[in-house]
Amino acid sequence: MTPGELFLQQLLNGLTIGAVYALIALGYTMVYGIIQMINFAHGEVFMVGAYLGLTAVLSFGLATPATGGIARLIIVIGIAAIGCGFLGLLVERVAYRPLRKAPKLSVLITAIGVSFFLQNAVMLGFGAQDRYVPEMLPVRHWGGGTVSITPMQAVIFAVSFLLMLGLQGIVYGTQLGRNMRATAQDPLAAKLMGIPVDRVIAMTFAIGSALAGAGGVLFGVYYSTINFHDGYLTGLKAFTAAVLGGIGNLPGAMLGGLLLGLLEGMAAGYISAQWKNVVAFAVLILVLLLRPRGLLGERLAERA
Amino acid sequence: MKRAVLLLLLFLLPILDPNPYHTEILSTAALYALLALGLNIIVGFVGLLHLGYAAFFAVGAYTYALLNLHLGWPFWVGLPVSGLVAGAAAVLLGLPAIRVRGDYLAIVTLGFGEIVRVVVTNLEDWTGGPNGLMGIAHPSAGPLRFGVEARPYYWLLLVLAAVTAWACARLRRSRIGFAWLAVKEDELAAGCLGVDAIRMKLLALALGGCVAGLAGCVFAAKQGTVTPDTFDFIQSMMILAMVILGGLGSVAGAVCGAVILSVAPELLREFAAYRMLLFGLLMIVLMRVRPQGLFGSR
Numbered sequence: 001m002t003p004g005e006l007f008l009q010q011l012l013n014g015l016t017i018g019a020v021y022a023l024i025a026l027g028y029t030m031v032y033g034i035i036q037m038i039n040f041a042h043g044e045v046f047m048v049g050a051y052l053g054l055t056a057v058l059s060f061g062l063a064t065p066a067t068g069g070i071a072r073l074i075i076v077i078g079i080a081a082i083g084c085g086f087l088g089l090l091v092e093r094v095a096y097r098p099l100r101k102a103p104k105l106s107v108l109i110t111a112i113g114v115s116f117f118l119q120n121a122v123m124l125g126f127g128a129q130d131r132y133v134p135e136m137l138p139v140r141h142w143g144g145g146t147v148s149i150t151p152m153q154a155v156i157f158a159v160s161f162l163l164m165l166g167l168q169g170i171v172y173g174t175q176l177g178r179n180m181r182a183t184a185q186d187p188l189a190a191k192l193m194g195i196p197v198d199r200v201i202a203m204t205f206a207i208g209s210a211l212a213g214a215g216g217v218l219f220g221v222y223y224s225t226i227n228f229h230d231g232y233l234t235g236l237k238a239f240t241a242a243v244l245g246g247i248g249n250l251p252g253a254m255l256g257g258l259l260l261g262l263l264e265g266m267a268a269g270y271i272s273a274q275w276k277n278v279v280a281f282a283v284l285i286l287v288l289l290l291r292p293r294g295l296l297g298e299r300l301a302e303r304a
Numbered sequence: 305m306k307r308a309v310l311l312l313l314l315f316l317l318p319i320l321d322p323n324p325y326h327t328e329i330l331s332t333a334a335l336y337a338l339l340a341l342g343l344n345i346i347v348g349f350v351g352l353l354h355l356g357y358a359a360f361f362a363v364g365a366y367t368y369a370l371l372n373l374h375l376g377w378p379f380w381v382g383l384p385v386s387g388l389v390a391g392a393a394a395v396l397l398g399l400p401a402i403r404v405r406g407d408y409l410a411i412v413t414l415g416f417g418e419i420v421r422v423v424v425t426n427l428e429d430w431t432g433g434p435n436g437l438m439g440i441a442h443p444s445a446g447p448l449r450f451g452v453e454a455r456p457y458y459w460l461l462l463v464l465a466a467v468t469a470w471a472c473a474r475l476r477r478s479r480i481g482f483a484w485l486a487v488k489e490d491e492l493a494a495g496c497l498g499v500d501a502i503r504m505k506l507l508a509l510a511l512g513g514c515v516a517g518l519a520g521c522v523f524a525a526k527q528g529t530v531t532p533d534t535f536d537f538i539q540s541m542m543i544l545a546m547v548i549l550g551g552l553g554s555v556a557g558a559v560c561g562a563v564i565l566s567v568a569p570e571l572l573r574e575f576a577a578y579r580m581l582l583f584g585l586l587m588i589v590l591m592r593v594r595p596q597g598l599f600g601s602r
Contacts, residue, residue: 038407040541095588102595105353105548109591112541116584124577236418236537243411278422281415288415289400292408 008147010269011262016153016222018261019160023215024238025245025253026167027088027208033248034184034204035100037107041091041114043235045084045209049216050226051122052080054133069137070155073221076136077159080217081210088209092202115231122228130227133220156218163214164254170207171250180204184248233277237264240284246297255295311466318455329570331454331526334461335519336562340546341468341555342515347544348553349476350508351488353410356417357543359397360513362424362535364390364520369437369530370430379443379450383521390517391510398509402502417540425532436531440524450525457526464522465559468515472555475511484508488553549590551600560598 024046031039056079095110137155141148171177179200182190191197219234220226237260245256260280267279287294318327343357367389368382377385401412424431431437443450443460450456475481486494487501495501524530546565550557568586572579594600 036407038410098592099595102591103552103600105552106591106595106597108541109545109548110588112545113584113587113591116580116587118584120578120581120584124581232537236414239411240415247407274426275422278419278426281418281422285400285412285415285419288404288408288412292404 002146005147006269010265012147012149012153012265013268014262014265015258016156016261017264018241018258019156020215020218020222020257021234021238021241021261022254022257023160023163023211023218024235025241025257026164026250027212028239028242029245029247029250029253030180030204030208032242033250034180034201035187037096037104038111038239039096039205039208040108040111040235041095041118042208042212043231043233043238044115044118045087045091045231046212046216046219046235046238047226047228047231048087048118048122049080049084049213050133050220050230051126051131051216051228052083052213053077053217053220054126054131054226056080057134057136069151073136073155073217074159077214077217080213082213084213084216085206085210087213088205088207089202091209092205096205097198097201119228119231126228128228130225133224133226135224136221152222156222159214159218163211167207167211167250176200176203237277237280240280243284243294244287246294249294249297252294252296259295311462314462315459318458324454327458328454329567331458331461333563333566334458334465335523336543336546336566337559338461338465338468338519339516339543340550340558340562341465341472342512342519343543344512344547344550344553344555344558345472345475345508345515346512347547348558349472349481349488350484350505352505352508353406353413354509354512354540355410355414355537355544356420356540357413357512357516358535358537358539359417359420360390360394360516361520361523361539361543362420362530362532363393363513364517365524365530365535366424366431366437366520367517368521368524369440372441373437373439379441379521379525380445382525383518386521387514387517390520391514394509394513394516395506398506402505402509414537414540417537421532421535421537424535431532434532436529438529440528440530442528443525452528454526457522461519461522464518469555469559476553476555480504480507545587549587549597551597554597554599557597557599 024042027042027045028039031037031042053076056076091114095114096107099107099110137151140151142150142154171180179190179195180203182193182195183197183200187197190200219230238257241256241260242253243256244260245252245254260283263283264276264280267276271279317330321327339357339361343354346352346354346357364386367386368379371377371382371385372379397416401409401416404412425434427433442452448456476484483494483499483504486497486499487504491501542565546561547558548561549565550559550561569579569583572582575582
């Protein structure tokens with residue numbers, strides 16, 4: 001493999017996982033944008049999405065390796081996204097809404113509580129060992145030579161791109177999106193204008209969680225094994241991506257996700273796979289110290 | 305007087321109840337009480353939301369482990385050195401981070417915490433990588449025999465925690481404590497009154513880091529081994545959860561939060577596989593019932 005080919009391959013691999021990070025990062029950034037809260041349980045919702053996807057594949061026999069793999073994959077993604085959307089609603093209702101007027105740090109504790117609960121619920125249901133996710137698409141390497149893109153990678157790009165486009169459509173093209181933006185700007189004023197703020201916040205959680213659920217399925221089929229611990233590190237990285245792009249900013253989360261995936265891919269290719277996590281976090285710290293608002297973000301409130 | 309009796313009672317507890325399993329839980333609770341007290345200085349007193357506190361715990365543990373394994377330093381020399389090194393690490397990592405505020409600081413500290421863990425995991429020549437370091441010497445002190453048994457460690461940790469709690473309570477009512485409170489409530493106003501906010505924050509980080517270093521050293525000596533996965537993000541969050549559950553800034557609260565959250569999983573043990581599930585629920589319920597923490601004001 002020539003240096004150029006290595007670069008290209010790592011670029012492709014990095015962008016693939018970056019697209020998944022971007023999907024999860026959107027959930028962090030939407031919630032932060034609307035209620036200035038870091039939803040630390042979001043990574044676990046992503047993990048639940050991966051397991052919902054696995055359940056759907058196994059129970060409906062969707063893994064039969066004949067034709068129509070993409071259609072089946074989309075059904076699985078839909079199931080996981082809807083399931084996670086409802087999970088997001090539930091989490092918000094049980095663990096966050098009752099504490100909206102409480103000191104800001106108390107939701108951090110309930111978020112950890114939710115994380116423990118979801119992790120252990122999945123562990124009890126599916127076991128602590130890695131679970132194998134069956135192939136949904138034929139394994140092929142397009143591109144002939146040493147640089148190749150698999151059908152799975154192409155689907156990940158396409159699906160994440162479409163979902164982000166859809167989100168953009170919701171936020172800027174519907175009444176719900178208008179309500180969301182109004183609430184993010186000033187919840188009190190939004191309420192005075194007759195916007196059902198509580199419901200808007202709940203919908204924000206639902207949409208963010210649905211995206212994370214879709215991300216979970218893509219993650220599962222891409223790496224072909226999942227574990228109940230996966231939510232923690234991937235969630236942390238997606239969060240990093242959200243910050244990198246400027247937390248609270250939707251295009252920022254997408255850019256941050258792709259960029260973080262890219263940096264990780266490069267670190268894995270040129271340094272070593274073990275150090276790629278350090279690279280991710282080192283970049284995060286550098287960005288925060290040099291440009292705390294992130295790449296596309298605006299200035300934030302100062303208090304935690 | 306009441307406190308002296310309570311302390312004496314705590315001291316006698318492993319003699320009154322010689323069950324080694326109970327003593328083990330007690331020593332874990334004392335260790336977490338020490339850690340929660342240290343983090344409370346940073347988060348509770350001066351208001352820096354720190355999400356990577358386990359890193360200083362790790363620095364303390366690995367400092368003693370390396371000094372003991374390579375240079376043969378005894379525990380009693382290693383203990384203060386571990387504290388100092390961890391305190392210095394807290395200041396060093398704090399220097400660049402201290403300029404950013406609020407949520408951003410939280411994220412920077414989270415990043416540093418992860419970096420410390422990943423560096424420790426990957427510097428295999430020094431730290432043994434993911435397998436960690438083994439064969440760290442237990443302390444020795446005259447008639448008191450430190451071995452694998454938990455009791456002497458419990459006493460040592462109890463003394464350390466009691467001294468730290470006492471020092472924290474004193475500090476809070478000192479000039480430094482008031483300066484911390486001023487910085488926490490309104491940094492700009494504090495600056496106008498002549499409080500050097502950066503120095504006060506660094507001081508809190510140094511002291512908090514130092515306490516974590518002491519805890520790390522005792523932990524390494526007690527276990528005889530250290531592995532990097534002990535010091536992950538979950539660990540940082542658990543210690544923070546103890547501080548918040550107790551009520552930010554409250555010394556008694558930090559101790560109670562630590563005891564509750566380290567004993568609860570043991571009490572839930574009869575539910576076997578469901579215990580961490582219930583533990584998660586318990587955290588949600590506790591916060592919904594008392595959002596400001598057990599001893600919190602407001």
